[in-house]
Amino acid sequence: MTREKLIAKVNQIFVEQFELDPAELTPEKRIFEDFALDSLDIVDLITGLQRQFGVSLRENKDVLAIRTLQDIYDLCEKLVAENPDLRAKISD
Amino acid sequence: MPEWQGQIPVGPDNVTAAPVELPPEMSKSITRHYRRSMGNAALFATLAAQAAVEQSGLSAAELSGGRTGCVISSTIGSSSEVYESTKAVIEKRFNELSACQFFRIVSHSSAFNVANFFGINGVQLSPCSACASSLQSIGLAYEQILAGRQEVFLAGGSDEVTPIVVSSFRHLYALADSRELMPQxxxxxxxxxxxxLVCGEGAGILVLEEYEHAQRRNAPIxxxxxxxxxxxxxxxxxxxxxxxxxxxxxxxxxxxxxxxxxxxxxxxxxxxxxxxxxxxxxxxxxxxxxxxxxxxxxxxxxxxxxxxxxxxxxxxxxxxxxxxxxxxxxxxxxxxxxxxxxxxxxxxxxxxxxxxxxxxxxxxxxxxxxxxxxx
CATH class of the missing domain: 3.40.47.10 (Thiolase/Chalcone synthase)
Structure with a gap:
């Protein structure tokens, strides 16, 4: 999967789930301060990432460190790198 | 309020109901942050409360000053969301539901969603009693004001037409089913x-206010x-x-x-x-x-x-x-x-x-x- 595809998959959650303007979705944006998300939204973010990437994230401690959109891209990239099946599945 | 959308298929048979078709732009007028915890009942209640607050002329400061309460109730918090949640449990996909699902289902969903939307921080109550719910809400608000516990209340009720509700009335032979009569x-x-009966849906919210308080601010009584x-x-x-x-x-x-x-x-x-x-x-x-x-x-x-x-x-x-x-x-x-x-x-x-x-x-x-x- 190209990084562009991965970013598009993540951004799709922010557009569809959190109703944000795609133009606002730049990597340095802080999801709590800039997008006004809260703890309930983070549960929905985890659900959205699980749906998009087909992996369980509920017990993943890296999720707790997410602060910016870039952090999410990095987390997803790490997930793809660690999971050959996922890499194969979403590189189509 | 649109009346009589005609016969809609709900439940196993076509049964009479008069649903509200809410324009998407009207729903979207409530920002996602507030809308996310609302089923349709709470959404109807919030839209009705907006109209009531506007007509009353109450200020944001009056609503959030601790002397305003909110008492709003429904037969079921949001019966459409109860249906969706139950279906998700049966299909073993509950983890796909929104984090806000429970907040849409609970009995006092309309009350806290309206309170949260307006920043109301006084008494919040929800005396659910099916078809008497909103009259009990108004009565309870009246009693609270009489007792001096609050000066203002948003009071009323909201409800949804869903297969759970309509099918229940049908099962009890309480639903209209004349073949000689038009739906309306x-x-x-x-x-x-x-x-x-024919099931309808919507919300009604009244602003109740202690008399002198209303007079002091020249409220339209x-x-x-x-x-x-x-x-x-x-x-x-x-x-x-x-x-x-x-x-x-x-x-x-x-x-x-x-x-x-x-x-x-x-x-x-x-x-x-x-x-x-x-x-x-x-x-x-x-x-x-x-x-x-x-x-x-x-x-x-x-x-x-x-x-x-x-x-x-x-x-x-x-x-x-x-x-x-x-x-x-x-x-x-x-x-x-x-x-x-x-x-x-x-x-x-x-x-x-x-x-x-x-x-x-x-x-x-x-x-x-x-x-x-x-x-």
């Missing part, structure tokens, strides 16, 4: 051809709530019972210190079921005979369930304001078992100084509220 003719309280009572049969969960309805109306009139001769109009609960209309008619006849005009809004709106008491109270306030009594929609020939009442078949021009509003609900619950024209 099926709800016909007190009529000889009535055969059951539509009416005074002069009395309230609620009771139950203690013996029946599904059948209305004329003697307890009669007691409830008498208790409300006593609370208002109003004699039966002073009542100018009665807004009946009358849902268009055979047994329910008969029992309420008997109760009204026992107190008022044929001296007072009686009508039911449900021929126009269908039965909006937990929202009906507040929605129909809003209609009463409009009748007081315009000095006109609206007849019961679709009432053409008064049924024999509802005879002996004053049931207008056309609008009646009349100054309404005092009005009585009834609600009757499953669980044997009755509620009656007395409105007086403002001094």
């Amino acid at each position: 003719e099926q709800s016909r309280p007190f009529d000889a051809r009535r055969c059951g 539509l009416a005074e709530i002069a009395g309230y009572a609620t009771n139950c049969t203690g013996s029946q969960i599904s059948q209305s019972d004329s003697s307890s309805i009669e007691s409830c109306m008498r208790l409300a009139l006593d609370d208002a210190q109003v004699s039966t001769d002073e009542v100018d109009y009665i807004s009946a609960h009358a849902t268009s079921t055979v047994a329910g209309d008969r029992e309420e008619a008997a109760a009204i006849r026992a107190i008022f005979a044929d001296r007072v005009p009686v009508s039911s809004c449900k021929g126009h709106l269908g039965h909006t369930l937990g929202a009906s008491g507040a929605l129909e109270s809003a209609a009463v306030l409009e009748m007081i304001r315009h000095g006109v009594i609206l007849p019961t929609g679709n009432l053409e020939q008064v049924a024999e078992d509802c005879a002996g009442l004053n049931l207008p078949l056309a609008p009646v021009q009349r100054q309404i100084k005092t009005a009585l509003k009834n609600c009757i609900a499953f669980g044997g619950v009755n509620a009656s509220l007395v409105f007086k024209m403002p001094a």
Whole structure:
């Protein structure tokens, strides 16, 4: 999967789930301060990432460190790198 | 409010219901942060509350100053979201649901969503009692203000038409099912051809305010709530019972210190079921005979369930304001078992100084509220 595809998959959650303007979705944006998300939204973010990437994230401690959109891209990239099946599945 | 969208398929068969088709832009006028925890019932309640607050002229500071409360209820928090959640559990995909799913389902969903939307931080209550819910909400708000606990309340109810609700009424033979009548003719309280109710949905929210508080800020006072009572049969969960309805109306009139001769109009609960209309008619006849005009809004709106008491109270306030009594929609020939009442078949021009509003609900619950024209 190209990084562009991965970013598009993540951004799709922010557009569809959190109703944000795609133009606002730049990597340095802080999801709590800039997008006004809260703890309930983070549960929905985890659900959205699980749906998009087909992996369980509920017990993943890296999720707790997410602060910016870039952090999410990095987390997803790490997930793809660690999971050959996922890499194969979403590189189509 | 759009009326009579016609027959919609809900549940296993096509059954009569009058759903609200909310334009997407109206839903989106509530920002996602607030909308995410709302099922349709809470969404209806918030939109109605916005209109009520705007009409009342209450400021944001008054709403969030600790002296304003919120009492709003529904039959079920959001029956459509209960349906979705149950389906997800059965299909083993609960983890796909929103984090806010539970907040849409709970019984007091409309109350806290409205409170949260307006920053109301006083008393929050939700006396759920099916079809008497919103009249009990208004009554409870009235009692709280009388007791000096709050100065202002947003009070009312909201409800949804879903397969859970409609199929339940159908199962109990309480849903209209005449093949001779058009969908918009099926709800016909007190009529000889009535055969059951038609489910509606929506929300009704009133602003209740302590009298001097309202006067001080030059609020538009539509009416005074002069009395309230609620009771139950203690013996029946599904059948209305004329003697307890009669007691409830008498208790409300006593609370208002109003004699039966002073009542100018009665807004009946009358849902268009055979047994329910008969029992309420008997109760009204026992107190008022044929001296007072009686009508039911449900021929126009269908039965909006937990929202009906507040929605129909809003209609009463409009009748007081315009000095006109609206007849019961679709009432053409008064049924024999509802005879002996004053049931207008056309609008009646009349100054309404005092009005009585009834609600009757499953669980044997009755509620009656007395409105007086403002001094």
